[in-house]
Amino acid sequence: TKRVFSGIQPTGNLHLGNYLGAIRNWVTMQDEYECIYCIVDLHAITMPHVPAELRANTLEMAAALLASGIDPKRAILFNQSRVRMHAELAWILNCTARMGWLNRMTQFKDKSGKDKEGASVGLFVYPVLQAADILGYKATHVPVGDDQKQHLELARDIATKFNTDFGVELFPLPEPVIGGHNAAGPARVMSLRDGTAKMSKSDPSDMSRINLTDDADTIANKIKRAKTDPEPLPETAAGLEGRPEARNLVGLYAALADCSVDAVLADYAGKGFGAFKPALAELMITALAPINDRFVHLRADPAYLSQVLRDGGERANAIAEPVLAQVQETVGFLR
Numbered sequence: 001t002k003r004v005f006s007g008i009q010p011t012g013n014l015h016l017g018n019y020l021g022a023i024r025n026w027v028t029m030q031d032e033y034e035c036i037y038c039i040v041d042l043h044a045i046t047m048p049h050v051p052a053e054l055r056a057n058t059l060e061m062a063a064a065l066l067a068s069g070i071d072p073k074r075a076i077l078f079n080q081s082r083v084r085m086h087a088e089l090a091w092i093l094n095c096t097a098r099m100g101w102l103n104r105m106t107q108f109k110d111k112s113g114k115d116k117e118g119a120s121v122g123l124f125v126y127p128v129l130q131a132a133d134i135l136g137y138k139a140t141h142v143p144v145g146d147d148q149k150q151h152l153e154l155a156r157d158i159a160t161k162f163n164t165d166f167g168v169e170l171f172p173l174p175e176p177v178i179g180g181h182n183a184a185g186p187a188r189v190m191s192l193r194d195g196t197a198k199m200s201k202s203d204p205s206d207m208s209r210i211n212l213t214d215d216a217d218t219i220a221n222k223i224k225r226a227k228t229d230p231e232p233l234p235e236t237a238a239g240l241e242g243r244p245e246a247r248n249l250v251g252l253y254a255a256l257a258d259c260s261v262d263a264v265l266a267d268y269a270g271k272g273f274g275a276f277k278p279a280l281a282e283l284m285i286t287a288l289a290p291i292n293d294r295f296v297h298l299r300a301d302p303a304y305l306s307q308v309l310r311d312g313g314e315r316a317n318a319i320a321e322p323v324l325a326q327v328q329e330t331v332g333f334l335r
């Protein structure tokens with residue numbers, strides 16, 4: 001049987017990259033599988049943060065996920081720090097993971113910047129906590145964007161080494177499910193200002209991303225001002241080679257319209273961005289408006305959001321506790 005786990009950081013709000021790369025997939029998977037979705041507040045403190053903002057952002061993220069279609073009656077939605085397994089299993093897996101493996105993680109290199117000596121130890125072992133998140137529920141499938149591929153590989157390596165070291169078959173190897181919910185879903189949504197950088201909450205320019213909470217005028221303006229090139233659109237996807245901004249915008253259109261890139265180009269080949277951009281903005285506004293409406297509604301009800309997370313935490317804990325006990329037994333802790 002399949003069990004799905006995935007997580008998102010409660011830093012800033014949901015953007016279109018999160019949504020098309022991962023969250024839309026979270027929503028469709030809850031129809032078919034047992035799904036556990038986690039707002040990873042333990043991960044959020046690996047970087048400097050303000051406590052009151054973390055609390056507020058955790059609730060906002062819960063509102064955004066519910067607004068996107070996560071159904072707390074079917075899926076489990078909770079914040080990570082409520083379930084002690086995450087921190088405890090991470091410690092045990094820290095003793096399985098190798099320094100060399102973590103030294104190869106590109107996210108640590110990106111996030112720590114020039115000051116490696118000044119980075120928190122937590123930031124260095126961040127991917128081990130992520131492995132604990134997944135393995136502590138014996139999850140089999142993990143819907144994520146392309147940027148999480150390396151962390152998923154590490155989780156598989158840790159699971160394999162743990163199983164081999166102790167001669168058990170405790171952890172199943174989790175499979176990444178990368179990208180949108182069909183072939184049109186982009187695995188990596190790029191910045192609107194630079195087609196070679198991923199869309200990200202940490203980009204200082206808000207013009208680089210579409211937030212799920214942007215209103216219609218903001219979306220129209222961001223698309224209008226999105227970077228492009230002067231060429232008309234090509235006949236086929238192959239013609240987007242070497243045109244990262246054009247490829248990104250056409251990819252977004254395809255993902256939102258639920259069709260292939262070639263199908264989009266069949267309508268727009270030979271036309272310029274002056275014709276394409278308003279159509280893209282229109283499509284985006286139509287897709288995001290209902291999410292935005294629900295978000296505004298949900299955000300105004302923190303008591304409900306807290307209740308959803310508390311209830312989710314209890315259900316998550318009930319799955320995680322027996323796995324943690326099995327791990328403790330396996331490594332030889334007297335209990």
Ligand code: TYM
Pocket residue numbers: 005006007008009010017018019020021022023040043129130131133134142143144145146147148151186187188189190198199200
């Ligand atoms: P986070 O919070 O950075 O992002 C949440 C999800 O959104 C995807 N994503 C994107 N996909 C496509 N294009 C983009 N521009 C883009 N930006 C973000 C991410 O791939 C991710 O799926 N380490 C994780 C959180 C995490 C986790 C886990 C994920 C903690 N534990 C266990 C899966 C399983 C992170 O920082 O995601």
